[in-house]
Amino acid sequence: MIETGQLEVRAGLVDHLARLWRYGLVLSGRRDIAEDLVQATCVRALERAPQFAVGSRLDRWLFSILRSIWLNELRSRRIRQGEGVVEAEAALIFEGAKEIETNILARQVLRHVQMLPQAQRETLFLTYVEGLTYRDAAVMLDVPIGTVMSRLAAARETLSKLNSAPENATTAESEG
Amino acid sequence: MTTSSAGRPTEADLVAFLDRELSPVQVQWVESWLARDAALRRRLDLLGRVGGGHVKEAFSALLAAAPEARLKAKLLALPGYRPERPATPWRKPWLWARNRPRLALLAAGIAIFMAGMLIDRLLPEWREVVGIEVASDNEDEWRQAVAEYMSLYTPETLSGIADEVPPKDRELAAVGAKLGIHLLPSSVSLPGVALKRAQILEYDGKPLGQIAYLDPRDGVMALCIYADSHQEIAPSTEQRAGLNIVHWASHGRAFMLVGRKTMPELRELASVLSQRLTL
Known part of the structure; x- marks a missing residue:
């Protein structure tokens, strides 16, 4: 007989694959690693399904698993292989994003987000994209809430500059 | 919240204020400062220019790329994934489905997936019959990514870009430098289509050049050059993401011409390009 938690994990996993992949991309900056991360997360989630608290947020639980795999396994392996983690200036935007042709500001935002330090980028993503409260983000990232605030402030400061001369930026984008 | 509610609000306080993360008391405190501190209001205005909503919107496009x-x-x-049936007797299968609609949906999804696999297995023969190359090895994944990306283009994507040569000149030189190939407007210009833009992208850690054209009849077309090929491939045709493609590889670089032109037309243009670029 399967526990309810297991059923919930099995039934719900499939709904979160794209968002997990996106988080993996934010962490690793590479679509192939993001894909590996999702796969590893699915394996781990199925193994740990009995531990899932029924009624709690499955997406957050999966995110924690993915993050832990990235921090403890894949990232260190890549560094050992000398492949580095993310070359901020290398990709025009995140590899997986390709380009957002329809919205120039969106392109600029993604490009600048990619250039943020990893900790700021992840905090910004979890808070604004995935909608975690400051408190939830602090728990997920295992940092004090003040750190979440200062990371967001630093990230917003950087992003505010990208839009300080929108006309010029827009012209450059449309030509580029 | 670590905000002290005393003294002048910091940048972090202002951002938390914008994000509605402050308590009512803290909100009052920030508002009272904003009412009398013009510099603080300017800071708030600046920090608010790119808000959480903008970030969220920018990232929404990433989901589509998954x-x-x-x-x-x-x-x-995955071996552990097979949705297991409950320990109730099989006499009432629909009761099981009714009680667990998501599982029933999942089962339906698996059935569709299995059907899809069957079709995939049968498809190669069909593709061979109609002369379309079967694409499956890793070397061609970049073409799938490019095709999906190009399928998002509309003529409007490029129509706003002027046709003047000088900026293209510089763009091509920059793209060429990244790819280790000499690119000139004369080497990539094609009859009847406007050369619109050259830019460098990246796929799997390797540079990917894109030269975009606009055809008055068939819309967007692009020549993409990927600096990572381990094979020599003669010009071949395929279809991906609803687009026609001619691709070839030479001297460590893979090329693809992708667009909505008919395959014979595309093949002709690709032949011109391959002669100019692979000499």
Whole structure:
């Protein structure tokens, strides 16, 4: 007989694959690693399904698993292989994003987000994209809430500059 | 919240204020400062220019880029994933489905997936019959990514870009430098289509050049050059993401011409380009 938690994990996993992949991309900056991360997360989630608290947020639980795999396994392996983690200036935007042709500001935002330090980028993503409260983000990232605030402030400061001369930026984008 | 509610609000306080993360008391405190501190108001205005909503919107496009079908296929292939049936007797299968609609949906999804696999297995023969190359090895994944990307283009994507040569000149030189190939407007110009833009992208850590054209009749077309090929490939045709493609590889670089032109037309243009670029 399967526990309810297991059923919930099995039934719900499939709904979160794209968002997990996106988080993996934010962490690793590479679509192939993001894909590996999702796969590893699915394996781990199925193994740990009995531990899932029924009624709690499955997406957050999966995110924690993915993050832990990235921090403890894949990232260190890549560094050992000398492949580095993310070359901020290398990709025009995140590899997986390709380009957002329809919205120039969106392109600029993604490009600048990619250039943020990893900790700021992840905090910004979890808070604004995935909608975690400051408190939830602090728990997920295992940092004090003040750190979440200062990371967001630093990230917003950087992003505010990208839009300080929108006309010029827009012209450059449309030509580029 | 670590905000002290005393003294002048910091940048972090202002951001938390914008994000509605402050308590009512803290909100009052920030508002009272804003009412009398013009510099603080300017800071708030600046920090608010790119808000959480902008970030969220920018990232929403990333979801569309997720290889969802492949992720699902991998999940379904995991040994522990097979949705197990409850220990109730099989006499009432529909009761089980009624009580667990998501599982029933999942089962339906698996059935569709299995059907899809069957079709995939049969498809190669069909493709061979009609002369379309079967694309499956890793070397061609970049073409799939490019085709999916190009399928998002509309003529409006490029129509706003002027046709003047000088900026293209510089763009091509920059793209060429990244790819280690000499690119000139004369080497990539094609009859009847306007050369619109050259830019460098990246796929799997390697530079990917894109030269975009606009055809008055068939819309967007692009020549893409990927600086990572381990094979020599003669010009071949295929279809991906609803687009026609001619691709070839030479001297460590893979090329693809992708667009909505007919295959014979595309093949002719590709032949011109391959002669100019692979000499």
